[in-house]
Amino acid sequence: MPVLRQLTACSAPATQVVEGRSREKGRALQYRVEVCVRHRWLAQHWPGRCTKREPGGRCGTMADHRAxxxxxxxxxxxxxxxxxxxxxxxxxxxxxxxxxxxxxxxxxxxxxxxxxxxxxxxxxxxxxxxxxxxxxxxxxxxxxxxxxxxxxxxxxxxxxxxxxxxx
Structure with missing residues (x-):
């Protein structure tokens, strides 16, 4: 079950998503971070595939699936x-x-x-x-x-x- 984290107090819609996956077979999702344009610098702290998306979700939302x-x-x-x-x-x-x-x-x-x-x-x-x-x-x-x-x-x-x- 993921741990839900809120990295910002920003209520803007997220426009960028970073997904970190394990290096093991199956590449399981480790975390998913969503940020807005103003907080896109936070995505630099999270290695993984970064994609742009239509505004949605809340900035700073993170689902952390790691141990x-x-x-x-x-x-x-x-x-x-x-x-x-x-x-x-x-x-x-x-x-x-x-x-x-x-x-x-x-x-x-x-x-x-x-x-x-x-x-x-x-x-x-x-x-x-x-x-x-x-x-x-x-x-x-x-x-x-x-x-x-x-x-x-x-x-x-x-x-x-x-x-x-x-x-």
């Missing part, structure tokens, strides 16, 4: 690492997300001293994703359900971060 760690790595590569300088090491999702959350909290403070409401919201969403990843690592939730919850929290954080960046 859990690949999707987490994608979040790290596309927005967490550039924003917080935190990377994924040894597939330790919980540690990477906790470090990214801590960086955001240090940068944007507590709710009482928040210097940017949207950036504080990104920090809160990353904190929630980190907490879920820690619960998953501790075995407090079933693997598949826990992974789904982590990816949903990361998707929410990604949309808020995109909004804060003006995408």
């Amino acid at each position: 859990y760690l690949q999707v987490v790595q994608s979040h790290v590569d596309t927005w967490i690492l550039p924003l917080t300088a935190q990377d994924l090491h040894d597939d330790n999702v919980a540690a990477a997300l906790r470090a990214a959350h801590q960086w955001m909290e240090d940068a944007y403070g507590s709710p009482a001293t928040a210097r940017g409401d949207l950036w504080y919201a990104v920090a809160a969403a990353l904190g929630h994703a980190a907490w879920l990843a820690e619960a998953l690592a501790a075995g407090l939730t079933a693997r598949e359900e826990g992974e789904r919850q982590v990816l949903a929290a990361l998707s929410a954080a990604e949309l808020i971060a995109g909004t804060a960046c003006g995408r």
Whole structure:
């Protein structure tokens, strides 16, 4: 089942589609990203076949069919690492997300001293994703359900971060 992501807060219709496929026999669909003319630069981050289409869908919509760690790595590569300088090491999702959350909290403070409401919201969403990843690592939730919850929290954080960046 694909993970649905929203890379932008843009409500314009998508005019360009990028489809990434596996290199294995059968070339299974890995992801599908749809962007508008203004956000076509985002398509450069996603290797694959790029096609133009009649306006339709919503800009920034992504269906990600990859495995859990690949999707987490994608979040790290596309927005967490550039924003917080935190990377994924040894597939330790919980540690990477906790470090990214801590960086955001240090940068944007507590709710009482928040210097940017949207950036504080990104920090809160990353904190929630980190907490879920820690619960998953501790075995407090079933693997598949826990992974789904982590990816949903990361998707929410990604949309808020995109909004804060003006995408």
